[in-house]
Amino acid sequence: MHCPFCRNPDSRVVDSRTSDDGTSIRRRRQCTECGRRFTTVETASLSVVKRSGVLEPFRREKVIEGVRKAVRGRPVTDADLAAVAQAVEETVRATGASQIDANEIGLAVLPPLRELDEVAYLRFASVYNAFDSLEDFEGAIRALREERAAVAEAEAEEER
């Protein structure tokens, strides 16, 4: 990358720091020509393809925004939402793709949200999967119950 001051193509790294969440590196650089310093941030490229076909960079805040409505009135903290968004980012980055459908992000929200709060999960799933009947809701609730029963059974099995 060119020096933003004098356009010289060469610079040297004077400091390098990984962000707390490990998803980016900030590099402090010094231009070898004019000696001025600037910062670059390096992240693995990840874009979201919106339904309209428009690309936008993946942002955790967008995920949180999308989930916030579903958790209204539920005992869910901002830290919980941040953890969901982090899990979503890890899931989509793990695919190794540099572009991901907005749809797949919705899918990636479902498992961590279900862990967090079943009511919020049902609300989100009803919008996301476009539940349009009571049967769809009942089906989702049945799946949750069956899963819980299976977990309880496995735990009872372990105690034996």
Ligand SMILES: [Zn+2]
């Ligand atoms: Zn320069």
